[in-house]
Amino acid sequence: xxxxxxxxxxxxxxxxxxxxxxxxxxxxxxxxxxxxxxxxxxxxxxxxxxxxxxxxxxxxxxxxxxxxxxxxxxxxxxxxxxxxxxxxxxxxxxxxxxxxxxxxxxxxxxxxxxxxxxxxxxxxxxxxxxxxxxxxxxxxxxxxxxxxxxxxxxxxxxxxxxxxxxxxxxxxxxxxxxxxxxxxxxxxxxxxxxxxxxxxxxxxxxxxxxxxxxxxxxxxxxxxxxxxxxxxxxxxxxxxxxxxxxxxxxxxxxxxxxxxxxxxxxxxxxxxxxxxxxxxxxxxxxxxxxxxxxxxxxxxxxxxxxxxxxxxxxxxxxxxxxxxxxxxxxxxxxxx
Amino acid sequence: xxxxxxxxxxxxxxxxxxxxxxxxxxxxxxxxxxxxxxxxxxxxxxxxxxxxxxxxxxxxxxxxxxxxxxxxxxxxxxxxxxxxxxxxxxxxxxxxxxxxxxxxxxxxxxxxxxxxxxxxxxxxxxxxxxxxxxxxxxxxxxxxxxxxxxxxxxxxxxxxxxxxxxxxxxxxxxxxxxxxxxxxxxxxxxxxxxxxxxxxxxxxxxxxxxxxxxxxxxxxxxxxxxxxxxxxxxxxxxxxxxxxxxxxxxxxxxxxxxxxxxxxxxxxxxxxxxxxxxxxxxxxxxxxxxxxxxxxxxxxxxxxxxxxxxxxxxxxxxxxxxxxxxxxxxxxxxxx
Numbered sequence: 001x002x003x004x005x006x007x008x009x010x011x012x013x014x015x016x017x018x019x020x021x022x023x024x025x026x027x028x029x030x031x032x033x034x035x036x037x038x039x040x041x042x043x044x045x046x047x048x049x050x051x052x053x054x055x056x057x058x059x060x061x062x063x064x065x066x067x068x069x070x071x072x073x074x075x076x077x078x079x080x081x082x083x084x085x086x087x088x089x090x091x092x093x094x095x096x097x098x099x100x101x102x103x104x105x106x107x108x109x110x111x112x113x114x115x116x117x118x119x120x121x122x123x124x125x126x127x128x129x130x131x132x133x134x135x136x137x138x139x140x141x142x143x144x145x146x147x148x149x150x151x152x153x154x155x156x157x158x159x160x161x162x163x164x165x166x167x168x169x170x171x172x173x174x175x176x177x178x179x180x181x182x183x184x185x186x187x188x189x190x191x192x193x194x195x196x197x198x199x200x201x202x203x204x205x206x207x208x209x210x211x212x213x214x215x216x217x218x219x220x221x222x223x224x225x226x227x228x229x230x231x232x233x234x235x236x237x238x239x240x241x242x243x244x245x246x247x248x249x250x251x252x253x254x255x256x257x258x259x260x261x262x263x264x265x266x267x268x269x270x271x272x273x274x275x276x277x278x279x280x281x282x283x284x285x286x287x288x289x290x291x292x293x294x295x296x297x298x299x300x301x302x303x304x305x306x307x308x309x310x311x312x313x314x315x316x317x318x319x320x321x322x323x324x325x326x327x328x329x330x331x332x333x334x335x336x
Numbered sequence: 337x338x339x340x341x342x343x344x345x346x347x348x349x350x351x352x353x354x355x356x357x358x359x360x361x362x363x364x365x366x367x368x369x370x371x372x373x374x375x376x377x378x379x380x381x382x383x384x385x386x387x388x389x390x391x392x393x394x395x396x397x398x399x400x401x402x403x404x405x406x407x408x409x410x411x412x413x414x415x416x417x418x419x420x421x422x423x424x425x426x427x428x429x430x431x432x433x434x435x436x437x438x439x440x441x442x443x444x445x446x447x448x449x450x451x452x453x454x455x456x457x458x459x460x461x462x463x464x465x466x467x468x469x470x471x472x473x474x475x476x477x478x479x480x481x482x483x484x485x486x487x488x489x490x491x492x493x494x495x496x497x498x499x500x501x502x503x504x505x506x507x508x509x510x511x512x513x514x515x516x517x518x519x520x521x522x523x524x525x526x527x528x529x530x531x532x533x534x535x536x537x538x539x540x541x542x543x544x545x546x547x548x549x550x551x552x553x554x555x556x557x558x559x560x561x562x563x564x565x566x567x568x569x570x571x572x573x574x575x576x577x578x579x580x581x582x583x584x585x586x587x588x589x590x591x592x593x594x595x596x597x598x599x600x601x602x603x604x605x606x607x608x609x610x611x612x613x614x615x616x617x618x619x620x621x622x623x624x625x626x627x628x629x630x631x632x633x634x635x636x637x638x639x640x641x642x643x644x645x646x647x648x649x650x651x652x653x654x655x656x657x658x659x660x661x662x663x664x665x666x667x668x669x670x671x672x
Contacts, residue, residue: 138576138600140476239612240474250591255601256584262608264474265591265601272598276575 001025003099004316005061009053012320017050018313021059025101027072032103033080034072035088038118040097040311041065041304041333042319043126043161044247045271049092050320062316063097064089064271067112067121068336077106087112087288089126091274098311100336107281108274110288113295116302123304123331124165124295125288126270131166131221132287134244134268136173139219145174152217154205154236155179157224158195159186161331162246164303166221167194172299178214180205189329193303205232217241227252237263244268305330337361339435340652341397345389348656353386354649357395361437364408368439369416371404371424374454376433376647377640377669378655379462379497380583381607385428386656398652399433400425400607403448403457404672413442423448423624425462427610434647436672443617444610446624449631452638459640459667460501460631461624462606467502467557468623470580470604472509475555481510488553490541490572491515493560494531495522497667498582500639502557503530508635514550516541525665529639541568553577563588573599580604641666 003023010017028034040063053060067087070080080086088109090097112121135141135153142148153170157163158179170177171194179195181187187198199208201224209215216238222229226245233243234257244266258265273281294300305328308315315334322328339359346353364370376399389396403423406416416422424445426433448457471477471489478484489506493499494515506513507530515531517523523534535544537560545551552574558565562581569579570593580602594601609617630636641664644651651670658664 133598138598239608239614240616248592248595250595253591255586255589255591255603258601258603259584259586259605260608261612262469262474262603262605264603265594267591267594267598267600269595269598272575272596276597278575280576 001100008055028074030074032074035068037068039122041122061095065126066097067118087121092271108284113292119333120302127161130270138266148174152176153219154217156222158190164193303330308334311336337436344391364410366410368410370408373404375458377401377458397431401462402433403454423457428607444620449628455669456638463497466606474602484510488512489555490553492558494526500529639666644670647672
């Protein structure tokens with residue numbers, strides 16, 4: 001089968017940063033299903049994994065967000081059969097989705113939303129799992145709009161991949177949503193995806209919140225440069241508030257800031273469950289199944305912002321370049 | 337009325353570190369009750385507040401743990417009347433308990449356990465509120481022994497004031513409890529107060545846990561020198577685990593350690609609610625009422641380890657000295 005991967009770390013501009021190879025088509029055993037990949041999307045984890053690649057001569061296939069059709073199931077698989085259309089993020093500990101076929105643990109997959117194309121579905125898994133785990137498991141936000149109606153969440157970088165699905169979940173479950181963006185197009189995108197009120201993360205946040213009649217917020221979900229946002233976060237978060245981060249840098253974070261207000265700092269990394277093979281990883285399948293319902297009911301929409309046709313070296317280079325520029329809005333998808 | 341307090345920072349050995357004064361007996365108004373103090377206990381917050389005292393000529397009364405009899409109620413007080421025997425921690429933003437009478441917000445008090453003396457009751461509020469808020473609110477441990485039966489909590493400094501009540505709560509609500517102590521008397525005390533298995537915090541924790549058949553723990557409640565314990569904590573905590581701290585130092589904590597396992601770091605400071613006058617402060621009254629029930633049912637016992645008779649300068653100096661030596665077991669109480 002055809003796959004695109006890397007042999008070593010390389011700047012994305014180098015001609016040989018990605019290679020196309022013919023590799024053996026794997027066989028589904030145990031808990032795995034073999035999926036014919038129809039669409040993949042890209043995430044910051046792809047560029048991070050590219051930069052972490054050891055120069056060990058091994059061919060590493062990236063890509064950790066996909067939708068496709070099950071070709072074959074392992075002997076321990078329950079609830080799925082060949083022909084099922086599924087979507088998933090998978091595991092960074094295994095070969096990724098930039099390939100014609102991919103093995104994935106059936107516990108972390110779900111049937112894709114019937115109302116979405118493969119490309120629209122591939123935009124969702126990694127970011128939706130991140131947002132859901134962060135908000136409803138780790139931050140303990142109740143899945144109950146009534147309980148949340150007097151609570152406010154601040155989304156830092158509301159127009160990014162995670163931001164544009166987190167904001168939809170926040171709105172759906174009754175929170176008051178304020179998000180940050182800085183450009184006209186990101187502001188518009190954020191408003192279209194559940195962020196009622198947008199403020200600018202290049203200016204001090206507290207005065208902007210005050211102008212909206214908000215003195216402080218219950219939850220802060222920081223999806224971009226925690227260290228730059230930290231002082232603003234500490235200023236605006238309520239006593240006993242909860243801060244969730246999915247990305248550093250963390251070196252300059254002053255934990256003493258957390259003490260007087262009894263704050264909670266939550267770290268969310270979607271691949272923790274597959275990386276450490278926790279028993280709880282089946283929850284990722286459940287979250288994706290719930291998300292498919294919400295999408296098919298018209299209550300959550302895809303965050304796909306752009307589509308490139310064809311799983312090629314050029315398209316992957318282009319996608320990684322956009323990620324590294326840091327100006328991504330929503331999700332970029334590549335169809336296979 | 338008679339009160340003992342400080343005018344300025346002073347080493348506890350200085351003869352004038354505490355002064356006894358006659359001050360006006362205050363009057364209960366609004367949400368306050370006036371309590372005739374019968375017993376107080378001491379906590380690390382007393383020595384911290386002593387060291388923070390500004391040299392502004394004002395008389396500062398310390399003491400943030402007490403039991404006594406209501407003398408008078410403010411016009412907005414509900415649920416309490418003169419003659420009620422109550423216990424409470426109060427607020428570090430107000431004058432403390434080292435006094436014949438004290439004003440306290442009725443929202444943060446409860447009727448004391450009927451089965452305990454004033455001295456036995458005064459040992460409990462601050463540490464029990466800290467342990468309860470930390471475990472059942474901030475760490476989100478369910479109040480359900482069945483749900484906790486496969487979960488393990490590690491209590492760092494299990495024989496201290498907070499440790500000896502946290503361990504009782506942990507055992508009562510079905511957690512497997514492992515605690516740390518280092519001396520024979522603290523080990524014995526910890527075992528008598530709910531810590532089934534005791535390991536030594538002066539040795540590496542993971543090998544000691546392994547010898548108990550425990551590879552990793554779900555919760556870590558660190559009640560002593562977070563920075564010294566941090567590397568051990570990171571090694572033994574499960575992916576998606578929760579760490580709660582009530583004391584630093586935090587300067588050397590490496591937050592990068594939290595990322596791969598998606599850990600949560602919770603800060604608990606019992607005075608956050610009264611200091612910031614949060615709406616949630618009424619929960620402290622509810623927790624103390626629940627605790628009184630548990631004590632009167634014989635399911636939780638006082639953590640009083642020692643009693644000094646008489647609220648005198650000498651006894652307060654002695655108590656502060658013991659706190660600063662860091663060798664306290666359970667709680668030291670002074671009767672008024």
